[in-house]
Structure formats: C-alpha cells, structure tokens
Amino acid sequence: MTRSRVAKARDEANEPSSQVVRFGPDKPLKLAAGLTLSPFQTAYQTYGSLNDDRSNAILICHALTGDQHVANTHPVTGKPGWWEALVGPGRVIDTDRFFVICANVIGSCLGSTGPASLNPETGEPYGLNLPVITIKDMVRAQAMLVDHLGIERLFSVIGGSMGGMQVLEWAASFPDRVLTAVPVATGARHTAQNIAFHEVGRQAVMADPDWHGGAYLKSGKHPGKGLAVARMAAHITYLSEPALHRKFGRNLQDREQLTFGFDAEFQIESYLRHQGITFVDRFDANSYLYLTRAMDYFDLAAEHDGHLTRAFTGTKTRFCVVSFTSDWLFPTEESRMVVHALNAAGASVSFVEIETDRGHDAFLLDEPEFHAAVGGFLKSAARNAGISS
C-alpha cells in the first residue's frame, strides 16, 4: 500500500493526472536566479466555468506542501482536496459562480517542473541541477498559465502561507491583472526564525545518507527518514501551543502508565510521527528543499529597493488581508506590515484578524469567521465587478 503510494507520487511528478500546459523552447521561464527554465510544464486543476467576458477567474495559490488538488480527491492520498472547506459549489469560493484555477507551483512534485522532473538534457531527474526557484518565478509561471487560458485579468488571487506570498507577488508584479487579492496567514518576507526552522528541515533531509547529494532518484532511494524529521519540526510551527495543549496535553498513547522507554509514549509523539511518515509518501525531498528555499528568499520590500510600499504604488487591486491570532509562524504583526504598506500606497484594504487558538494551520480549517470574511469580501467585489451569481 505504502509502496504503491510512493510509486503513484513518482508518476504524478512527471505524468500528472491533472491538466498540463507545456511551454517549449520558444517560451522559457525567466528565473530570478538569472537563468531560464526551458522547456517546463505546469500541472493545474480548474473548477467551474469561465464566463463569456472571462471576468470570473479566481487563482488559488497553494502552500509549501500543498498542490493543485484544492477541491478534488487527491490522486496519491485519496483524501479530499486541501481547501474543500472553502472551495466548491455553493461554498465561499463558489465554483458555480467562479472559474477556479489552482496550479502546482514550479519546484513542487505534483506535475509541474521540479527537481523530480526529468531533465531533458540528461534524461535523468534534475535533482539539485534544477536552478533555485523563487516566489516570483512561481508567479511568472502562473501568469503564463493564465495567458494560456486566455484570461487577461483575474477576478481574485487567493492563498495562505506560501500561497499568500504568491498573492502579494502577483499584486506587485501584475497589478493590472489582479482585481482583488486575498493574502492569508502570510507576510511580505520570511523572518529569521522562519528561515531557521526551514534550515533545520533542510539539514535533516541532507543528513540522511539516502539523500545522495540530491541524486537519490537515480539510485531508487528516498531520504524518507530525514524528510520525516523535517516535516515533524515544521508541523510544530503550524500549530499553536494552546491547540497542542487542548488536543494532546500530556495524554499518554494507548496506555495509562508511563513505560519508561523511547517509544511514542505521549499522544503528541505518535501524532508527530504519523505526520512525518504520511508526508514522506506523497512528497519529494528535493522539492521540500526548493520550496523552503523559495520562501526563505521571499522579501518583497527587498525587491523594491527596501520599501514595501513601492511594491504597491498606484495599485488598483482591492485587498483583503487575513491573519490569525495564534499564528506564531506568520504572526499578525507580519500582516500588519503589509497593511501599513498598502495604506501608504493608497490601496483599498480590508484587514481581518481572526480570533482562534489553532495557529497557522487555521487557514486550512473550518474557521467560520475567516470564511465569512472572505465570502463577504468576494461577494461585494463580485457585485462591483458585475459578475452575476
């Protein structure tokens, strides 16, 4: 079962069950690293129908370990789409009303070009020979997909965490193509602490001898132990201490007495181990390196001479910025910095801080206030834009 899941994940990396757009040598992807990626492909899902004037498209940007399967059963895990709480017929992001697009980011492993993809020059997986990817590169690739779909302007770009970084980058890079933007649980830069946690994860992967300097796919190996440790460390940062306390506290796993050993004794240990093990089945270790690096590099102010406000000068995009009170990975302060910059740029901004104890992951969960805020913002904007329901 597990082995077939790994095999399925490998298949999805090069021959995804999603729709795919391939860009040949005539359309290279210019990368921030100064190189180009060509040929390359983007795997994506769409939901709903594009209306006649092509004005109802919403692009959803996924987070670090997310993918394009936002509102359909996942082809590898068999689980529901990662944002079905928000996206679907009659839901907040209503697929009866909007044409929803979600693309696997460049550098990931679910069908868009990434380190597990075959390098056409060698016929072998790229591994670390893939150039380093940035948030801006992901957004450029998405813009080429949006072009391909014949859409000039997106009604909205929406995403949380790394997805939120893409939203901000979209608004900064293509202001005329984004009518509304909803950056959730994110920031305009990765902080030192965020970089630190990512570096721990990367070191855990690279410390695994099965990583083989990134060339593990050639030898049929996968640094699963290292990747599981990376996922465990990261997972702690997605939750809040109060939520961990409420959910697990110091409860013991399947027993009433301490066993005085190194097996998973506390429920929190079993839970974390499970998070590590299941992640490894569905995700490529090198992609984890590339995408964490992309987040670390993200610094929208630095892209604009150190002034975040300049990223948004003259923008006509309407923003709805959302943060969660117990999110310590992207605390409200980081959202507030974005809001201040937007205010200084004269942009139209709604800012909503959602009271919750569920930490960073709250953006993925059933949070009625969050959903109501996004729903209200989109409804009002759709009305203004004359998009019929």
Added chain:
Amino acid sequence: MTRSRVAKARDEANEPSSQVVRFGPDKPLKLAAGLTLSPFQTAYQTYGSLNDDRSNAILICHALTGDQHVANTHPVTGKPGWWEALVGPGRVIDTDRFFVICANVIGSCLGSTGPASLNPETGEPYGLNLPVITIKDMVRAQAMLVDHLGIERLFSVIGGSMGGMQVLEWAASFPDRVLTAVPVATGARHTAQNIAFHEVGRQAVMADPDWHGGAYLKSGKHPGKGLAVARMAAHITYLSEPALHRKFGRNLQDREQLTFGFDAEFQIESYLRHQGITFVDRFDANSYLYLTRAMDYFDLAAEHDGHLTRAFTGTKTRFCVVSFTSDWLFPTEESRMVVHALNAAGASVSFVEIETDRGHDAFLLDEPEFHAAVGGFLKSAARNAGISS
C-alpha cells in the same frame, strides 16, 4: 583538533577531571522506572568553602546540555563555566561566602553515570540498556552526594530550565533539606509543545544510521549529523523571534547578493549550523535522548495525585521564582502556575518576571535585573539564616 575534542569528551564520560563520588552495591539509586542503578557515580565541582556549621551550601542544578563546570574552564571546550556571569568570588552567587556544589546529572555524559558509561555487567557502554532516568532520579542522586559531603540542609538550590525542574523536585522531595529555592525559566511540567520539540530531536538522532540502535560507541561511531539537527531545532526554541530578528534579521552571510543555492546563505543559517557542529563535539547522543526524555516525563502535579499544591504542602522553604517575558519554551504562565500552587500551599514566594527579548537563554546571559533579583533574595535569606558575609 575536533577529533581530539571528541576523544576528550569520551574520556570525561568515564574518567572525569571533576571530583567523583562512587556508590557501590550497598547504596543503589532507586529509579522512578522501578529499577535500581548500581553501582553508579556522580561527578561534581565545588567552589568556595563549607562553613563550620555547614549552613552555607548552595546546590546549582544544570540544564539539559549543561554540566558541573559552572564556574571553571570547561575541560572539553576550553570555554568559561556556563554560569560565570552569576557564580564566582564577589558575584551574585558569591563563592567567597557560599560553598557552591554543581553535579553532573545522572544520564548525562560528563562523568556521572549515563548511557556512555561502561555497564559493569558487560564491560561495554550502557547505550539504551541504561534505565530511563527522571528528574526525581537526578535529584535523589544529588541528595546522596549532599549526604556524602556531610551537608544536612542546603542554604539554596538554584537552577534554570531542566535545572529549575530539579529545584522544584528538590523542594517537593526534600522540603526539610532546602532552606531556599530559586527555580528559573522553568515549569512544573513539560508541555505538549515542549515534548514535541524534544521528540523531533530524538527522531533526528535515531534517524542517523550511525546511531546503530544506541550501540554506536561499540562500533566507534557517533550519530553526529542527527544530533546536530536535534541541537539546531532545540536552539531555535532557546531564542526569541525578536532576538533572532535583532541579531540576524535577513542578513546574508559574507556576501552582498543572493547566490541562489543551498549553502548557508543567511547568517542565521551559519549560526545554527555552527551550534549543531560544536555541540556534537562535546555531547553524547544517547545522553541527549535520556535527558530530553527526563524533561518530557516531568510532571510534578502528577507525582502528587494531580495537585501541584500538594507537592509543597507545609513547606518552609522560601522560593524565588524567575521567568523571562520573551521565553516561549517556558513562558511566564508556567512559572505563574508554580507560584499559584506555592501561594495555595502557604509558602513564602517572591515572583520576578524579567523584561527581556532574549528568550529562554536569558537565564544564561548577562541580565542585570535577573542577577539583582537573585542577589537580593539570597542576601536577605543569608541574613535571616545568620550566614556571615
């Protein structure tokens, strides 16, 4: 240089340059796990002189990766003692006035019996054959050392983090032997989040193939890569986000431009890698497993039928509880729970929350307010106890 340091660390584990007290078969250590440890030894340092009525002894309890070398040059690293900011002639813990004792905890690797010690039954290092150790076990072993030194009652027991857990356990287990107690940056239990971070560290060690199920010393190996990852993850929790931001921010390492690679690009990455590498030279990986486990198991309320107050009923010990505002590993709330229990038990308590942005590690650093608070508390208590200066 590095190899000789590792060799020196190995020597210190069994033949320490500290004083050592050995307890033979007639004096086994009863462990919370229901087993006994015998024979066993405790390595310790002392500073200053015991006065005639043996009333001026202060026991300092060290933290997870600390040791007995509190105020002298470290025999392996050559660095100053870990609490020289606080302990020494004329300092807050004045070795001209007090007889200061610091013992390497059972389970550690600087000369007290731990997993790197030789198991007398096999002639080989214990590895995972050492029973699991608890905070209470450490304290019982320290009490036997204090007996050995002919001291009936300690003027004070002082320590931070895991050392603070020992302070609380001392006060609960031996109330008549502790005149004053100073638990710093600690709590009466390890929280779910704390356990989670420790579990990540243990999994990182165990994922290293050089760990060999704990029997690496037999094969001359050391799971250094895994242990370095564990240390890196833990180290993030010792600092605060504001301190990381102030110290490192997003500053690049030795360059002005991004290199778009996976080398240490940001200063925070180099810093963390350095923390990992230097730790591995001086610390035994199995000891890291045992001591993190001991902290995870600590739950003083659970030892008293779920009522923390009962741990201190009738105590005559005077307490000075200290927390730091930016400590998110042992936040002030955890200290406050201890203070409430002490108040409910009718104990004499001073509670000081120190304003600082340096996180958990503030207890090891030059924090004038912290030092003044501890100094004032000890001076007043010494006056009451008739200890001459």
